[in-house]
Amino acid sequence: MAPGAGVANDVSLEEPKKMMREDWRKKKELEEQRKLGNAPAEVDEEGEDINPHIPQYISSVPWYIDPSKRPQPEKQEQCSSSGDWYKGGVQEHAVATRYRKGACENCGALRHKKKNCMERPRKAGAKYTGMNIAPDELVQPQLMFDYDGKRDRWNGYDPEEHMKIVEEYSKVDLAKCALKAQKLQEELASGKLEQVNSPKHAWGEEESNSQSERDHSSEDEDKYTDDIDMPGQNFDSKRCITV
Structure with a gap:
């Protein structure tokens, strides 16, 4: 038996059978009857009806995709929910009273070293004095968002900030x-300013002032519109000559 002969036979078994012309014609007629509602709809693997109006290039699986290698729901990545976000601040627990092994030599907090410490450099660090130990840093959760979660601009926004x-x-x-x-x-x-006791007089005075302001504004608009040059031509409003 030549090497690779078994593989070739397996591949030949997996190849789809060629459809005859008569079978192809029967298949097309059945599709037309299903679209008209005269024949029962085709059923998928889960037992649900397939819409006969869906085009074939959408409903059928490409030949280069193995159905056995499709991603299963239980094997897919579990993404974080839309309400999850990173937390700020420090942990809400009592601050340590003495230096702990592996903590920062400068401030005494865990989860960072002296070269990465953001506290003011002390003359004698917390490792040697054991005083004024800073609270531990908060461990941020490992969030894995999906397509929508990565593009949500308002995720993590606190409405109380707007109220401030x-x-x-x-x-x-x-x-x-x-x-x-x-x-x-x-x-x-x-x-x-002179205080006016009569409300009617005050109202009439305000109305006359507003009317005069409107008249002045309209006169100014008419005056300036005459001086505006028309686009595309040299127009002189004073000489009334168009060049």
């Missing part, structure tokens, strides 16, 4: 209102 900004702006607005009221009181006390 809102409170800061509200305090600024209150301070502006207080300064404006104080300035108005000072102007009234100095006599620069």
Whole structure:
């Protein structure tokens, strides 16, 4: 028996059989009947109906993929959920009272060495004094996100941070209102502004002022629109000549 003959026979057994013209015609007719609903739909491996309107290049498996090597659900990677994120700060436990073997010689915290310590360099480290030992660093979890988790911009965002900004702006607005009221009181006390007792008179005065402001703004707009050059040509509004 020549070497490789058995392998060749195995490969030949796995090759799909050629379909005759009559079989191909029957297959096409059955597909048409399934699309019309006259024939029962084809069933997959799990016993569910296959939609007959799905194209063949989507429903059929390519010839170069071995069905036995498809990824099984139990063997796939378990990704982290969308709500998981890295934690910040230090561990919530009591700080050590004495130096421990393998800790940082400078601050006395575990999980980093002296050359990687972020504390201020001490004249006598915690290894020799045993005092002011820093809390241990937090071990970050190993997170494995899927496609959506890697592209989630808001994962790990705390909405409370936005509320701090809102409170800061509200305090600024209150301070502006207080300064404006104080300035108005000072102007009234100095006599620069005259206090009007009649609300009708004040309303009419405000309305007339707003109307005059609108008239001035419209006049300014008309004045400046005449001086604007038209695009694509040299137009002189004063001479009324187009070149």
